[in-house]
Amino acid sequence: MIKKGILETILARRGKDTSGLIEILRDVQTAFGAVSPEAVAKIADRIGLSRVDVEGVATFYHFFSSHPAGAYAVYLNSNIVAEMKGRAEVARAFEKAAGCRFGETTPDGLIGLHETSCIGMNDQEPSALVNGVVFTKLTPARVKEIVAAMKAGRNMATLVKKTGDGANRSRLVRAMVNNNIRKKGPVIFSPFKSGAAVRKAVTWTPEDVIAEIKRSNLLGRGGAGFPAGLKWEFCGREACEPRYVVCNADEGEPGTFKDRVILTEMPHLLFEGMTIAGYAIGAELGILYLRGEYAYLKARLEKVLADLRVRKLLGKAVAGKKGFTFDIVIKLGAGAYVCGEESALLESAEAKRGEPRPRPPFPVQNGYLGQPTAVNNVETLCAAARILERGAGWFKTMGTPKSAGTKLLSVSGDCRKPGVYEVEFGLTVRRLLEMVGGRDAQAVQVGGPSGICISRGQFDRKIAFEDLSTGGSVIVIGPERDLFAVVHNFMDFFIEESCGWCVSCRAGNTLLKQKFEKITGGHGTLQDLREIEAWGKTIKAMSRCGLGQTSPNPILTTLQNFREKYEAAIDQSRDYVTTFDLEAAVRDASAVTGQKLAEARHE
């Protein structure tokens, strides 16, 4: 039974706007520990959506649950780096102290234990979110204290005795998180005079701003590497108005946390980049889509936005430019990796299920609310502001001819100095390993689970779009680590995070993992190795979005670069041909989704 007065207060505060549905669900989850069917019915009634629509959104995101998630809801990071740093003992300590298992809530409803794939703290694992408060470097002893505090009814924020560095100490953040900026570079982490880039930009025409970004050869830093200037040009050319700027601050790739540090330390640079994008494409509104795991930063980001309004760097006549109106709002996600994909992010920003859209049309034509939208990564927008401040020529003096500028790397795993490194493109993995204290690595996972796992023989490869492209995640895998355990963890991650729309991704990855387990369990044959490779390619070709298109990479790239480990695991004396044909199995579903079998065959 939900307390009517509280729900009424939430609904009254949020109004009847359907675009506020995720915020309403967040408030309800926080107030009641669940979004019950009763709450769904009341919300639907109030904002004029069907129950099915509201329930569809409420069941999509990890941070909402229909059953009580606990007055104290613990979300313990379960990705591979957390495992490397002692997550298993911490998990056991939570279970022992709380008296329930992960996936359960105590009978009195006080404590719920949940696993989550990445909360953006891989440089300080094991970590957890408890009622939105971040706990880092957890130990079994610390867990005992935390659970005792829960039983005493304490507010989790009061357990943050020692705050981290920089703005983590500020009154509006007060988090124990450390920035761990290990190497500062000239683009992102050099001193920045707030207002300098926007004031300069508005003295130019929007076309000149776009031309300067194009001249700089700034490629999207989220991993895909699409030219930022071209994206702005395409978007600005669309006749339809209004247009929007959306900043993708939903870095959910396990091992990525560099945007967290930008959002903490360089929000002015980011907001200035968004404003310049707005000026260039003719938008009046920018949306910062902030991953739910970083909700602890929201109050400070709102304060920075408020200050920018007071200083006339947002609002009407921005920086004194008549006719240029621009403002920024923040929308919070609620825990869904797939929302890092730009079209899924737009769906989520519209308060719907974060399911990727078919493309084309692309967001520059048909984005937020069906309008032309430039979706850019946090780091890309910061780089754009810096380019306006210091010039495209300066930017191109760094990096390689095809990859200009610097890249932020989030380095974690088996190394002595995990953290954020701003390096010039072209740096070799070997040199990076020297910097981070991970020389003895047997492998490096570049680009997170969706990226590539490289072996020692490839350590002279370069971090650059023309060689090893990465959104920023670099996980060092030490010599003693079981590589198959790493792959297993990554496959579990993709299976958990699939939105389920494509059969190839939803069912194919489970089949792929079963085949992988057969091989690593010592029951595989040469035929299984051939099949796992063929199935992986089929899944990649038949999946609608980047998640499915990269989900077999943990298996495919280790099979390619560590084939000897797979061959050692199979029984090479046996070889037989199975009758199961994955391509045939997903043919009907692929016809519906429009994915082409031919692409799978020819990849």
Ligand code: SF4
């Ligand atoms: Fe959803 Fe996977 Fe298909 Fe992407 S590839 S739309 S995550 S089912």
